[in-house]
Amino acid sequence: MGAPSEHYEYLLPPSWKGQVMAWLQEDTPSFDYGGFVVGEALREAFLLGKGRQTAILAGKPFFTEVFTQLGCEVEWHMEEGETFEPIKHVATVRGKARHILLGERVALNMLARCSGIATKSRRILDLARANGYKGIIAGTRKTTPGFRLVEKYGMLVGGIDAHRHDLSSMIMLKDNHIWSSGSITNAIKQARKVGGFSLLLDVEVQSEVEADEAIDAGADIIMLDNIEGDQLKDVAARLKEKWTGKRKFLFESSGNITETNLHERAINEIDILSTSVVHQSVQHIDFSLKIQKPKDL
Numbered sequence: 001m002g003a004p005s006e007h008y009e010y011l012l013p014p015s016w017k018g019q020v021m022a023w024l025q026e027d028t029p030s031f032d033y034g035g036f037v038v039g040e041a042l043r044e045a046f047l048l049g050k051g052r053q054t055a056i057l058a059g060k061p062f063f064t065e066v067f068t069q070l071g072c073e074v075e076w077h078m079e080e081g082e083t084f085e086p087i088k089h090v091a092t093v094r095g096k097a098r099h100i101l102l103g104e105r106v107a108l109n110m111l112a113r114c115s116g117i118a119t120k121s122r123r124i125l126d127l128a129r130a131n132g133y134k135g136i137i138a139g140t141r142k143t144t145p146g147f148r149l150v151e152k153y154g155m156l157v158g159g160i161d162a163h164r165h166d167l168s169s170m171i172m173l174k175d176n177h178i179w180s181s182g183s184i185t186n187a188i189k190q191a192r193k194v195g196g197f198s199l200l201l202d203v204e205v206q207s208e209v210e211a212d213e214a215i216d217a218g219a220d221i222i223m224l225d226n227i228e229g230d231q232l233k234d235v236a237a238r239l240k241e242k243w244t245g246k247r248k249f250l251f252e253s254s255g256n257i258t259e260t261n262l263h264e265r266a267i268n269e270i271d272i273l274s275t276s277v278v279h280q281s282v283q284h285i286d287f288s289l290k291i292q293k294p295k296d297l
Helices: 015-029 033-038 062-069 095-128 150-158 177-179 184-195 208-217 229-243
Strands: 043-050 075-076 088-096 135-137 171-173 201-205 221-224 248-256 272-274 289-290
Touching: 015 062, 015 095, 033 095, 033 177, 043 095, 043 248, 062 075, 062 088, 062 095, 088 095, 095 135, 095 150, 095 229, 171 184, 177 184, 184 201, 184 208, 201 208, 208 229, 221 229, 229 248
Parallel strands: 135 272, 171 201, 201 221, 221 248, 248 272
Antiparallel strands: 043 088, 043 289, 075 088
């Protein structure tokens, strides 16, 4: 069993419960025909972790809130971040039959994706550590519109860094910003003027020469784009040696990172490995919610 995660639900903003309400409104915009059939008899349903793989449970507060808004109670039999083998009785939901079924698909879809992201994140982190990498594994902002909070939450439960959440949480200057402003130096000066001291500045560069310019202009993080293999290691080592004692910065490498090539990118000259592999096209974890047949029926 994996170590239980900390109470990451304490991180959630005041708006998150409104998002859950929006999910329910989207799923039942008018009549609930199936709910009419089952009525309001009190029932108990088992949440089962299925599929064929060992998985990590992630998304408990969102799942619970779905059923809380529907007047149901959820009793969890696992901690957030724990690993389970299928088939596992993960939780029990109690409430009126039609309310359980109103929340069923919304809650399961969310839990399947959040747990899938946590499971993939943990696997990538474990592979990196097995290769001796001591730096940061991070996700990216290539998340699903309207579902980012859940996806970033899954990354945290999986043990990796969630990276920036939005355009306001860190300044990242990529090729389009640089070309539009004229140069790396100009872009950094403009960004620092409005971002002030409280925001980190992450700048994407295409070469060692561009990296030198970004470091000299005061970037906090240098993203070495399209530089891989031995060249990546050599460039990072040279730059760190050159700027030691003159500037403080971190190196980031991103893009085209997979489980297969991770050992080539997980080099300790790079401080941050950011990848969308932990959340884009990730395999969902299979869960089902089964209402139990009353003993008197």
